[in-house]
Amino acid sequence: MSLFLGISLGLLWGFLGHTLRQKTKLSLVAVSAWLTLLAAIVLPRVFKSGYLYALIGTAVSYVTMSSSHRLEKLWETLTVSCICALLVFFGQNVLVGIGGRLGTFAAVSVFIFTIPKAHKGLINPGRE
């Protein structure tokens, strides 16, 4: 249940981040910081495992800092958000207390999605 909720909230934060990036003139840092603030203030008060969900929302806010060259469409951002939520959920005991841990999860999520995408032609050359 908590994994499902974590993924759902990750998708919601990914959607919010993508929308803010597309529809507003906020800077990269402002979008991420507002999403982090929202996650950190709201989620722990609403849910029992709220702090974990806040971590997921924060990590996903870092995902949305990707350039449009890396993550162009909404579905791409949502896919990476889902991967990121899974990484944060299952990687809770990794790099504990190290600043930048969530950003590392976000970067790994982006690479999990973008590296196969960039090498699509190598895997299935007929479709390029």
Next chain:
Amino acid sequence: MCRHALILLPLIVAALELLSPLFNHGGSLVCLTLIFVVFVIAPKRCGFRDWQRVLPSALISAAGALATFLLANYLNLGPLVASAVVGLAGTSFFKERHQLVLYLGAFVGMSSDARFPSLTLLIAAGLVGGVLWEVLNETWNGVGGRLGTVAATAVLVVLLTLGGGL
């Protein structure tokens, strides 16, 4: 290549943590060797010359780290709120490039006080973060989470070299 080797440090440490039953003390040794090789070889091999930008970035990053750490631990805001507050403050005072450096410092400052019992080490990590930001500037462009990865690298470099290990 050496830039990629350095920025991958957090992932190597994470992998070693996951495989820790197999490597008891080998993990720290691997990381220290990597840091030594990269810091000795990288500046020469990568041809980095723009050292004038390093000092402002290092200072801004250290300021971000210190502000976030103090807000998180002394005002009990917690690391998430503290980093967001510092990031938002940066958007009011700095141009985009320096906003990113300040936010990088904020990520360094999200470290727990158990990892950084003294502020000196934290400031050192912030300074290293700013230096790494300039040295690794062209690496992983456009990848969300790059700032955090650089911050984690800086924290790990300081903890492994000056902080007595993880």
